[in-house]
Every structure is written in structure tokens, then in C-alpha cells.
Amino acid sequence: MAENAAAPEVRPLVPHLTLGATRDQDYLSGSKCTKCKAVYVGPRMFCGRCSGAGPFEAIRLSDTGEVYVWSIIHQATPYVKAPYAVAIVDLPEGVAVNTNIEGIEPDPKNLKFGMKVKMFTEKVSEDREGNSYIAYKFRPV
């Protein structure tokens, strides 16, 4: 099995993250229904709003946004260090993404509704075949 293994790849952890040649070229991608103009995070085949089959226009989502709501997670899944801050971040395109908020201590006093945040990406894990996974996160501007 080892001799046939493909070279390890660098992969996005979610389908709505498009990887560039370097980490500072990574961006969030979305799709816009050309019929009803609904915007989605990530690729779509069909539109949950107008029931149309698109076609969908691929769009690049902004890398800055505002914290809509946040929480601090203390009871975490085993491979994640707790506590950590999470948020729903609203993007200017009218969609929102789930994310971790880094660059602050995870304490309620450091998180504000409407806080401006900027996206960055980093490697978060590696599978048994040696493939790396890149995730996006946000930190205060």
C-alpha cells in the first residue's frame, strides 16, 4: 500500500475555502443564483430559495466581516484545546460563516457584537496518509 500511495496533498477543510499558491492567497468562495440572486457560502447545484437549478455564478467572498453572535466553548471535542471563541461572522455579500475567533483571550469581555474581524488560514490537521487540512479563522482587525 505504501509504495502506491499518492503524494500527500494540501486540502481545504471545507468546500467553501479556495486555496491559493500561498496561505495569503486563500479565499472564501460563494455562489450566486443568477435567477433569484440568492447568495450561498460554497458551491450549490440547486437554489433552496427559488427552487431553480441556477446557473450559479461563482463569487469570491470578502475576507473581512462583522461578528453577528459569539460564544465561548468550554466543553470541547477531545482534539481541540478549550476554551475557545466561536462566532457567526456576517460578510458584506449578505451571507454568514461559522468560524473560530483567534487573537484574543476567550473571555466574554473580549468579544463584541458587530466587532470587525479579518480572515486568515492555517493548517489545522493531518490525516494518516499525510494530507494536510487548511481551515479559515478570523481575528479582530
Next chain:
Amino acid sequence: MREVAIIGVSMIKFGRYPDRDFSQLAAQAGLEALKDAGAEMKQVEALYSGNLYATSGSGQRILQQMGQTGIPVVNVANACATGSTAFREAYFAIASGAYDVVMAVGSEQMGKQGLLGSRGDPATSLEGRVGSYMMPAVFGMAGMEHMRAYGTQQEHFALASVKNHFHSTQNPLAQYQKESPLDEVLSGRMIAYPNTLLMCCPTGDGAAAAVLCSMEKARQFTTQPIKIAASVLTSDPFSDRDLTLPDINTLTRNAAKIAYEQAGLGPKDLSQVELHDCFATAELLHYENLGLCGDGEAGKHVASGAPWVGNKIPTKYAEDVAPFVDKTYKPTTTAVVNASGGLLSKGHPLGATGVANIAEIVFHLRGQAGGRQVEGSKVGLAHVIGLCSACTIHIVTK
């Protein structure tokens, strides 16, 4: 469509049953519901089984315990609304005229896997790397949305936990029957802000069952048939946030509107409500979603005493609640909320919950609820929501 009656209900004590199979828990509930109805297995014409973890063949496995009469079985899975969706299918089976007597049973054996069960491959899981998808985070953030919109405080949410744990002390079927004063709730271990441990429902095992019958034949079984005045199921409509933050509000509001229309009743007419308090934050949101108070008034509503058994804050908690009381706020309904102790104390074995909520209301309508009895209860509303997303509302009346 014919009128449909509930003629028998049962709920086994929720808790941990590591030595028993879900089908044994369900069969116990089913046989007790039949006894309650004065009916026998051979009179049951169809079975509707709600179970989330053992979906395929759950009802057939229950019949292997309870009586293999060869009747049609429908197995239902619909997130946390699994049991109530099975109940609704049973309702339609009678309402349509297809059958005269059917059973709905909800069951679950969750064990102690807790909040962290089945999170997938550690290499590719999103949890904790691209936000959090665990229920405490989802409902934490749903509460934060209310804080953002109305300035609600963590203490307001915590009061729902104080209330439900207070109610639970009178419910021998609840998984936990322990009071928790406000300072204990707030100082408890944080799970996902603003929900502390005592603001999260426990996992567990359990089962509940109901026997349904056409109203015209119900009096052959009982002198106290309970009428199903509304049965509603909704899913979540399109949202601009594209399900990033699951919208637990709109589908509940939609369901409530239809349910009140079907029943020809409104929030003012309700004696009591069993609503889906999977987290303390959720309880307050649903006060508004169900029209028990106006938008932004949920914190005032819980502090007013209205949703507590007896419609007042117990004397021992008056001092704790006083800072949150708005004397200008006048509740428009005296509906007691979660007299059972709610999911927060009663437990939430997923597939069992929806049937158990209805059973609880039936106990009160019949005056069989013991120390937690809502005096003179005539109309009850049972609400359940499951994420991704399904909401059921049943209104049942004497």
C-alpha cells in the same frame, strides 16, 4: 378529517438503563399506555415508532417485545421532533379514517456518549476548527442573538433553569429531581457561553407512548378522552444566513400560528405549555415564538412568575428574582411552562421526548400530575424542535 382522541398515555422514568435495550424501554411504555387506555395489543391497528439512533426496524423490534400481531409499522426519524412526528402520523391515521385505534411510541437509548458522540474523523472534522456545531454552541449563540437584539442577560436565561429544576422536584418520572438556585446555576461549569451545565439538558434513555382513537369510539375505552385540537409540523424556511446559525425561531412561529388557527385558540387560552427547553436559552426564545409574551419580553416574563407552577415566584427565590422583575410588565397569559421540569430536568432521550411532552399534558388535563399539577388545566400545548430543522406543535384539550 375525523376528531381524534388520546385514550392512553405512559412515560417511563427517564434516566440510564445500561442493562436494557431500547425496545424493552419502549415496550414497557407501550404496554403501560395500553393499560391506561383499557385496551389490548390485539386492538391496535398500526404502530408509529419514533427512534433516532435505531431507525431501521425500531417499531418491529418493539413489537417483538410487546406483541407481534402483524400490524403495519412506520418508523420515524425527524431529529429531536422524532417522537412528536410519529405521534402526528398516528393522528393522521385516525383522522383520515384509515384506522380506529393506533399507537405512537417514542424511545431512545443514548447512553453516556454525551455531547461529543460521533464527531467523525479527527483529521477532517470541522468541530472546533471552523466554529462549533455542537448543540450547546448552537443554542448558546441563539441566546446571544436575543441578548444582541434586546439586551437580555445571562441571568434571565438562568431563571428558566431555576424554574424547571424547581418544578422537577414534584415529577417522579424526571431524570433529575434537584433544585438549583440562581447562584448555583450561574456558578456551574461553563459549557458554551451563556449556558452553564445546569442550563443544558442531560442525555439519557427513556420511552413514552400514546394510544390514539377516533373520538366516536373513544368512550368505549375511557370517560376522559383528550381531544387533539391541533397537530402541526413545519420545517425551516430559507434564511439569508444560509443555516450558518440554525433558525429555531421562524419555524416555531410558523407552527404556532397554524396551531392556534387549527384549534381556534390563542396563547391566552392555554393552561400550560411543555416546550423544547433543550437549553435554558431556548426556553426564553420560545416564550416569544409561541406568543406567550411579546418580542423582547421573555426575560421579564420568566421573572414575572407567570410561567411558574402557581403563577408566582416561590417565596424562597423571590430575593434572587427581584432584580429582574419589571413591575410595569403585565403577563397576558398564565400558561405554566414546563411543569414537568422540562428537558432540563426531565431529560431528553431524543425519540421519546415528543411523546413524553404530550403525555405530561394529558396527566395534567386528567388531574393526575400530583404535586406539580397545574390547577384546573384545560388546554395544553406541546412543542418540540429538532435541528435542521423540524418543529411540531400539538394542542390538546379536555
